[in-house]
Amino acid sequence: xxxxxxxxxxxxxxxxxxxxxxxxxxxDKHFCCEGCKMVYQLLNKSGLCDYYxxxxxxxxxxxxxxxKDKFAxxxxxxxxxxxxxxxxxxxTHITFYLxxxxxxxxxxxLENLHRLQPAVISATVNFTRKEISIIYDxxxxxxxKLAELLTSIGYEPYISxxxxxxxxxxVKRSLIYQLGVAGFCFANIMLLSFxxxxxxxxxxxxxxxxxxxxxxxxxLPVFFYSAWPFYExxxxxxxxxFLNIDAPIALAIIVTFSRxxxxxxxxxxxxxxxxxxxxxxxxxxxxxxxxKTYQQLSFERDFTSYFPVAATLVKDGKETPVSLPDIKxxxxxxxxxxxxxxxxxxxxxxxxxxxxxxxxxxxxxxxKEMGEMVYAGGKQTGSAIEILVIKEVAQxxxxxxxxxDAFKKNNEPKSISFVHLLSRYFTYILFTIAASxxxxxxxxxxxxxxxxxxxxxxxACPCALLLSNTFTNGNILRILGRNKLYMRxxxxxxxxxxxxxxVFDKTGxxxxxxxxxxxxxxxxxxxxxxxxxxxxxxxxxxxLSRALAxxxxxxxxxxxxEFHEIPGRGIEGMVGDDWISLGSHQFIVGTPGxxxxxxxxxxxxDDKLYGxxxxxxxxxxxAAPLLKTLASRYRLSVLSGDNPTERKTLQQMTGNDxxxxxxxxxxDKLQYIKKLQNGGERVMMIGDGLxxxxxxxxxxxxxxxxxxxxxxxxxxDAIMEAGQLRNLYRFIRLCRANKQIVIASFILSILYNxxxxxxxxxxxxxxxxxxxxxxxxxxxxxxxxFGSSNIAAKLFRF
Amino acid sequence: MSAIVIxxxxxxxxxxxxxxxxxxxxxNGQYDDDFSPPQRILFDNKPSATNNNE
Numbered sequence: 036x037x038x039x040x041x042x043x044x045x046x047x048x049x050x051x052x053x054x055x056x057x058x059x060x061x062x063d064k065h066f067c068c069e070g071c072k073m074v075y076q077l078l079n080k081s082g083l084c085d086y087y088x089x090x091x092x093x094x095x096x097x098x099x100x101x102x103k104d105k106f107a108x109x110x111x112x113x114x115x116x117x118x119x120x121x122x123x124x125x126x127t128h129i130t131f132y133l134x135x136x137x138x139x140x141x142x143x144x145l146e147n148l149h150r151l152q153p154a155v156i157s158a159t160v161n162f163t164r165k166e167i168s169i170i171y172d173x174x175x176x177x178x179x180k181l182a183e184l185l186t187s188i189g190y191e192p193y194i195s196x197x198x199x200x201x202x203x204x205x206v207k208r209s210l211i212y213q214l215g216v217a218g219f220c221f222a223n224i225m226l227l228s229f230x231x232x233x234x235x236x237x238x239x240x241x242x243x244x245x246x247x248x249x250x251x252x253x254x255l256p257v258f259f260y261s262a263w264p265f266y267e268x269x270x271x272x273x274x275x276x277f278l279n280i281d282a283p284i285a286l287a288i289i290v291t292f293s294r295x296x297x298x299x300x301x302x303x304x305x306x307x308x309x310x311x312x313x314x315x316x317x318x319x320x321x322x323x324x325x326x327k328t329y330q331q332l333s334f335e336r337d338f339t340s341y342f343p344v345a346a347t348l349v350k351d352g353k354e355t356p357v358s359l360p361d362i363k364x365x366x367x368x369x370x371x372x373x374x375x376x377x378x379x380x381x382x383x384x385x386x387x388x389x390x391x392x393x394x395x396x397x398x399x400x401x402x403k404e405m406g407e408m409v410y411a412g413g414k415q416t417g418s419a420i421e422i423l424v425i426k427e428v429a430q431x432x433x434x435x436x437x438x439x440d441a442f443k444k445n446n447e448p449k450s451i452s453f454v455h456l457l458s459r460y461f462t463y464i465l466f467t468i469a470a471s472x473x474x475x476x477x478x479x480x481x482x483x484x485x486x487x488x489x490x491x492x493x494x495a496c497p498c499a500l501l502l503s504n505t506f507t508n509g510n511i512l513r514i515l516g517r518n519k520l521y522m523r524x525x526x527x528x529x530x531x532x533x534x535x536x537x538v539f540d541k542t543g544x545x546x547x548x549x550x551x552x553x554x555x556x557x558x559x560x561x562x563x564x565x566x567x568x569x570x571x572x573x574x575x576x577x578x579l580s581r582a583l584a585x586x587x588x589x590x591x592x593x594x595x596x597e598f599h600e601i602p603g604r605g606i607e608g609m610v611g612d613d614w615i616s617l618g619s620h621q622f623i624v625g626t627p628g629x630x631x632x633x634x635x636x637x638x639x640x641d642d643k644l645y646g647x648x649x650x651x652x653x654x655x656x657x658a659a660p661l662l663k664t665l666a667s668r669y670r671l672s673v674l675s676g677d678n679p680t681e682r683k684t685l686q687q688m689t690g691n692d693x694x695x696x697x698x699x700x701x702x703d704k705l706q707y708i709k710k711l712q713n714g715g716e717r718v719m720m721i722g723d724g725l726x727x728x729x730x731x732x733x734x735x736x737x738x739x740x741x742x743x744x745x746x747x748x749x750x751x752d753a754i755m756e757a758g759q760l761r762n763l764y765r766f767i768r769l770c771r772a773n774k775q776i777v778i779a780s781f782i783l784s785i786l787y788n789x790x791x792x793x794x795x796x797x798x799x800x801x802x803x804x805x806x807x808x809x810x811x812x813x814x815x816x817x818x819x820x821f822g823s824s825n826i827a828a829k830l831f832r833f
Numbered sequence: 834m835s836a837i838v839i840x841x842x843x844x845x846x847x848x849x850x851x852x853x854x855x856x857x858x859x860x861n862g863q864y865d866d867d868f869s870p871p872q873r874i875l876f877d878n879k880p881s882a883t884n885n886n887e
Contacts (some may be wrong), residue, residue, distance in 0.1 A: 162868035219852040
């Protein structure tokens with residue numbers, strides 16, 4: 036909005052949105068709606084107005100009230116038991132996910148919950164996870180009332196079916212502990228090894244023994260505890276007959292430790308404990324960097340975190356909440372406005388107007404009459420309806436998608452990193468060198484054979500390769516994360532670098548559902564008439580009405596009288612002296628429209644037809660330039676659940692080589708990806724909704740696009756903020772640079788290895804040389820990877 | 834020589850204390866949320882403090 040127009044309007048003291056009328060006030064503060072005013076009064080009464088002084092207008096818009104009995108299902112014992120974490124005679128502990136938490140004001144208000152409701156004993160917010168842990172006295176306050184209290188101040192808890200099924204896995208911290216232990220032991224061993232490097236006088240031979248045995252003692256936890264991830268992963272690989280990079284590393288650690296132990300026991304030397312612990316420490320640092328996780332994001336979501344916990348069951352004229360898994364075929368469910376349909380069924384009462392955009396990709400709501408089939412996953416946008424369930428939740432059309440093959444092979448990695456293959460060659464060469472050195476020494480000086488073999492294995496483990504890989508990956512992940520592309524893991528970087536075909540979803544990905552393009556055709560509307568139409572449209576919650584109201588922008592709303600909404604057809608009402616009707620062709624003209632398209636709204640003023648508004652998909656501004664850039668470099672496809680009305684526009688954007696497919700069901704999308712893969716393509720899929728879930732999972736790299744990272748996103752390899760779509764090609768280039776950096780730093784490390792090996796094959800590798808080589812190579816690799824990945828990022832203007 | 838041994842014991846035990854502190858702080862969840870604690874300290878009435886006063 037232009038700056039000037041905002042100044043002419045009052046902004047709501049609570050949520051900062053424009054007040055449509057200036058007459059909702061309390062204590063000379065203006066509010067946009069009664070909801071916001073109520074929250075203010077509640078906070079004011081309890082002396083919590085610091086909420087407003089910490090941040091300017093921190094509140095959340097309360098214009099759309101939450102249905103009164105929405106949390107009635109929390110009264111159900113069985114549901115309650117699954118949600119609460121702890122309970123005894125006096126208190127209950129529960130954790131809610133509050134997606135609305137966004138600033139310090141939220142924190143202040145939520146942690147002062149006990150001042151609003153004395154039965155709350157304590158409330159602690161975890162800001163990163165957007166969770167609140169509440170301890171309350173269940174004798175004085177029910178769970179339902181608690182949820183309603185949070186809702187009343189603007190923080191509606193998000194409770195989904197997933198909450199019932201399993202609790203979140205705890206954060207894995209073992210790697211951090213292993214790192215801590217390794218760091219401690221490494222530093223102390225380094226310190227204790229100094230006398231050895233510098234040489235001790237003969238008189239201090241006792242001291243030497245103490246130092247050596249202390250080193251053994253300190254190396255034990257590193258060998259048995261900190262290095263564990265390498266043994267585990269190496270062994271896992273071998274069991275699957277796959278030689279990964281961790282196997283030679285584990286071998287090197289074991290060899291180094293055994294030889295060092297032998298040297299200390301036999302009194303022949305000090306061993307290489309310092310090098311061994313050092314390398315374990317650095318490799319663990321790399322691992323920790325690479326395994327960065329985004330706590331607030333989840334890459335594993337399925338439909339259960341999109342579906343609600345409970346629905347309203349109608350039986351013998353009574354409404355009772357029922358938890359979703361307990362819904363049976365034959366039940367009658369009451370679906371309120373803006374609620375999700377939990378199971379496939381037949382509409383038995385009321386007019387359904389169902390928004391399937393998230394599920395199938397159709398951009399406009401679909402009208403369903405009584406007796407028609409409605410599918411699970413759609414959102415009812417009209418008034419309440421009743422449906423007769425014909426399939427249980429797990430059997431429904433949408434949920435069945437998750438039993439498809441793509442979702443079964445869940446945990447197996449999709450591809451193998453080139454690092455493992457590189458390390459394999461490396462290992463073969465290494466064994467050859469070790470063997471030939473052994474043969475040479477067997478003839479020259481057989482006492483030195485074991486000495487040389489172990490020295491070669493110690494020097495030349497591919498730890499440098501692992502280091503350069505993990506450090507580069509870790510840094511690239513961070514750079515991408517700063518630019519709002521959140522990768523599930525490091526493998527996704529490599530997969531992204533190697534793609535050959537990019538598949539886009541249309542609705543919600545190339546287009547945005549938040550905005551629609553509207554054309555008006557017909558008689559010219561005067562300023563006053565526009566105002567009247569906007570005022571009327573603002574009364575309805577139908578998506579087209581809301582889009583229309585938004586289209587006219589901020590103009591002063593007029594009072595509307597005798598407002599009627601005929602679900603699925605249109606709205607009408609008296610604005611000033613004019614009787615305005617908005618709706619379908621059928622509703623306004625009386626005959627079915629010629630085009631029969633849902634995307635047209637006709638307008639009549641005082642029963643005189645003025646014209647119609649037609650609604651088009653609004654493409655993201657970045658979509659056209661992005662597709663143009665990509666079209667010359669990759670094969671492109673666009674899959675849409677929508678009808679082919681947009682074919683022409685799309686073909687223009689993607690160029691003639693791209694394949695465009697319309698009316699695609701979720702299963703079709705999955706099949707299409709499979710077909711491409713069978714043709715030897717490596718596919719990147721970019722989608723946003725549940726309808727893309729199968730395709731995202733099947734593709735080599737699935738990127739879920741979202742306007743708000745707190746929203747539901749289907750399972751994927753990466754989550755990207757919608758605004759970053761324009762940068763997609765630069766992201767791909769950065770991922771490609773990743774591999775080059777790893778290889779470059781690997782070559783550098785080979786130089787160190789050659790130096791080390793030249794000592795080792797001669798049987799001259801002293802602990803001193805190892806102790807210099809090890810940190811020198813590790814640190815320079817670290818510098819090279821960090822430096823060059825940052826330079827690459829600069830080059831691509833991140 | 835005994836001085837060195839004492840110093841050794843002292844230095845390793847100091848380092849061990851730091852290791853223990855590190856592990857404790859991780860286990861305690863101090864790195865889980867880096868936003869709330871610095872904000873919380875700025876609020877006039879700490880939640881627990883008001884509980885006791887009222």
